[in-house]
Structure formats: C-alpha cells, structure tokens
C-alpha cells in the first residue's frame with residue numbers, strides 16, 4: 001500500500017511498529033520521527049531489536065503492524081494484510097541505502113561494478129552515466145584507484161567504504177548503517193567513520209546502529225536507546241549519553257568509553 | 263584359449279560410429295533438457311509458494327527414488343495405456359532421461375543456491391533489485407561456481423545411463439553392439455570394443471571436470 005502524504009520536515013516516520021518472530025516479540029509499538037538531514041544513533045544491548053528495527057525500515061524484515069513512511073512512500077502493515085508486492089517492496093528499498101556489518105560486497109564483481117550495479121539494474125541508468133557516477137562516488141570515499149580490483153583484494157575498511165559508495169549510488173533519501181564498523185580491525189574503524197561523518201555533514205539523513213558511543217555523541221543529533229524492543233530513552237545525543245535519565249540507559253552506557261580524548 | 267578376432271568387426275565400423283554418435287547426441291539432448299528441468303525444479307524448491315515447493319519435491323523424489331530402467335519401460339509401455347498417446351522410443355528415451363537427470367540436477371542447483379551467503383541477496387534487495395533480478399545477477403553467478411563440478415559429474419553419469427535406452431530399441435552404441443553380435447556371434451570382441459569406446463570418450467571428460475574444479479576455485 002503506497003500513498004502520498006505531504007511531509008513536513010520529517011523524512012522518516014515510524015508509527016506503532018510491531019514485529020515478532022513466532023512467539024518472540026522483538027519490537028513492541030515503536031514510534032520514531034527523524035528530521036530530514038539529521039543523524040539518529042540507535043543503541044542498546046545485544047538482542048534488543050536494533051537490527052530488526054533498521055531492517056524493517058527497508059523491508060528486509062516485514063513488520064507485523066504499524067506504519068512506516070520514508071520520504072513520500074508509506075507502507076501500512078497489519079497482521080491480516082497481505083505482504084506488499086515484490087515490485088513495491090523493491091521500489092521502497094531503492095530509496096534507502098543500507099550498509100551491513102559484514103559489507104556484503106558482490107565478490108564476483110569488481111569494485112566499480114559493485115557500485116554500478118544498483119543504478120544499472122534498478123534505475124536502468126545508461127552504462128556510461130552509471131560508470132561516471134560510480135567513479136565519482138569511489139573518489140568521494142577515497143578509493144578511485146581500486147575501481148578495477150575485486151573485493152577480496154581489499155581491506156575491511158576499504159570494503160566498507162565501497163559498500164557505502166554502492167549504497168549511495170542509488171541516490172537514496174536515507175542511509176541505514178547496521179554496525180558498519182563492528183567487523184573491522186580497530187585501526188580501520190576511523191576511515192569508515194570519517195566517510196560517515198562527511199556524509200552527515202553533507203546533510204544525509206542517517207540512522208546508525210553503533211557501539212561507537214564517542215562517534216554517536218559527536219555526530220548524531222539524536223540517540224535512541226532500545227531495550228527488549230522498547231524505546232527506553234531518546235533525546236539529543238549529548239544529553240542521553242552524558243546524562244542519561246533512565247537507570248537502564250546508565251547501566252548500558254557504563255560499559256563504553258563515551259568520549260574521545262577531548 | 264580364446265581366439266580373439268577383432269578383424270571381423272572392421273566391416274561394422276560405421277555401425278559402431280553411428281551408435282557412438284547417437285549416444286553422444288542423446289546425451290547432449292538429455293543434459294540440456296535436464297538442466298532446464300533441474301533449474302526450474304531447483305528454484306521451485308526455494309520458492310515461498312508451498313504448492314510450487316510440493317510439486318517440485320514430488321517430481322524430484324519420484325525420479326530419484328525409482329530405477330531409471332523402470333522409468334524407461336514405464337514411459338514407453340505404460341504411459342500410452344494411460345493416455346492413449348504412443349511415444350516413439352526416441353521420445354520416451356529422451357524424455358525419461360531428461361526427467362531423471364533433472365531431478366538430480368535440481369538438488370545440485372538448490373544446494374548451490376542455498377550455499378550462497380544470505381547477506382548477498384540482502385545486499386541486492388537493499389539496492390532495490392527484485393528477487394528475480396537478485397537471483398539472476400547476484401546469487402546464481404556465485405552459486406554456479408559450486409554447482410559446475412557436481413553438474414558435470416552428473417552429466418558423466420547421464421552419458422553412461424544412455425546405454426539403457428537400448429532396451430527400447432533406440433539405436434545407440436549398445437543397441438548397435440547387440441545387432442553386430444547377432445551378426446557375428448562375437449560378443450566378447452563386440453562388448454570389449456563398446457566398453458573401450460565409452461572409456462575413451464569419458465576419460466578426457468573427467469579430466470576436464472577435474473581441471474575445471476581447480477580453475478573455478480581460483481576465479482571470481
């Protein structure tokens with residue numbers, strides 16, 4: 001079910017979202033609004049439903065109830081209703097870029113082909129134009145010289161930067177990051193965070209699931225703390241991370257360094 | 263001591279050649295048709311639609327779990343009784359072998375597809391590709407790497423299986439051998455030559471399979 005609502009400044013609007021796997025209720029009545037151009041950090045313990053919430057936003061997981069609007073596209077879910085059609089799902093997804101913890105680059109394609117794949121196949125962009133776009137984006141993430149390499153020749157940090165370029169090639173309105181730096185060696189984390197920081201400053205609307213609290217504090221406008229499928233606390237990033245109101249948030253944050261050496 | 267006499271077979275060289283070519287032609291046909299059937303059945307196994315899954319499951323199990331010789335006889339002699347439509351021996355042979363091979367290919371293709379990291383389909387879907395596009399452009403090209411060696415092995419088995427069609431009087435290599443034997447009363451020489459012909463065709467093929475396994479491991 002796609003409809004058009006004239007949005008105000010909110011780019012993402014999630015209303016009464018529910019998801020359960022069998023009898024395991026993973027998201028209970030989630031409500032989130034994200035302003036255009038803002039960065040939201042989604043934090044919480046393992047199993048709290050962060051990935052599930054993120055994956056609901058691009059329909060890799062189909063919710064059992066609620067409503068999701070991204071830009072002008074809205075999907076309404078309820079338990080009785082049929083799954084959205086594959087074509088409609090695909091269209092909805094093309095408007096959100098997703099970056100995975102394990103990169104998921106296409107190993108049988110070169111770096112350049114990875115980045116061109118979305119525009120070529122989904123948008124039917126002419127090859128020359130797709131290549132130009134891909135080269136521009138690879139330049140942006142600092143990997144123009146790797147265009148003709150295969151992914152298995154890259155370091156983890158380079159792979160993740162290619163994955164970001166691949167997602168950006170669809171020119172999405174929203175970027176979703178699911179622990180984009182968790183699989184990286186510590187010395188490679190900074191280069192990926194750097195690219196994400198640049199994106200944020202260019203005004204990309206971003207939702208990032210992360211355990212990098214210092215980064216969340218610095219880059220995110222808003223932090224949402226999720227536990228057992230419920231939003232326990234949300235607010236401006238520095239407020240939530242520096243002075244959490246809820247005991248649960250405080251307990252969770254006590255496991256992390258929340259500041260760089262500043 | 264048996265007195266070998268291969269000279270007498272020289273006069274039948276064109277029959278041997280004919281039979282060999284027929285065997286190769288039947289093999290080629292049943293490999294191509296079998297792969298098509300196997301691709302359909304293998305992908306149906308992975309479908310979200312339970313009816314499609316059930317149909318392909320029934321097909322695969324029926325053909326994997328009954329002897330090929332029984333299937334050949336059933337399609338040639340029993341099916342016409344049921345349907346009233348007579349099949350030529352050649353049609354029945356090619357159809358049965360294709361269906362039989364397809365049921366094995368289907369399992370190979372299904373296995374190859376599920377061995378691909380699910381993160382690959384997710385990445386394709388996340389770009390906005392339809393599931394069909396993801397299968398064609400992302401999953402199958404990666405799955406084929408794993409599938410080619412077992413598909414080739416299965417095809418080698420199919421080559422040998424074609425010898426069974428002689429029971430329907432399809433003029434393959436073995437059938438021609440029977441004809442020559444009845445003419446010459448030299449079964450030992452005839453069947454030795456036939457075994458050698460199968461061997462000579464298959465040895466290079468198995469070498470190619472071995473080689474391709476190695477190259478595929480290294481390729482992208």
Ligand SMILES: Nc1ncnc2c1ncn2[C@@H]1O[C@H](COP(=O)(O)OP(=O)(O)OP(=O)(O)O)[C@@H](O)[C@H]1O
Pocket residue numbers: 021024026044045046047048049050051052053
């Ligand atoms: N496809 C699935 N099928 C069944 N259960 C699932 C599925 N995906 C997630 N779950 C369950 O949902 C719950 C939340 O998982 P989710 O991956 O969203 O947590 P998370 O907050 O991202 O955790 P982590 O920090 O470990 O990544 C877990 O109990 C998990 O077992």
Ligand SMILES: [Mg+2]
Pocket residue numbers: 050051052
């Ligand atoms: Mg997760």
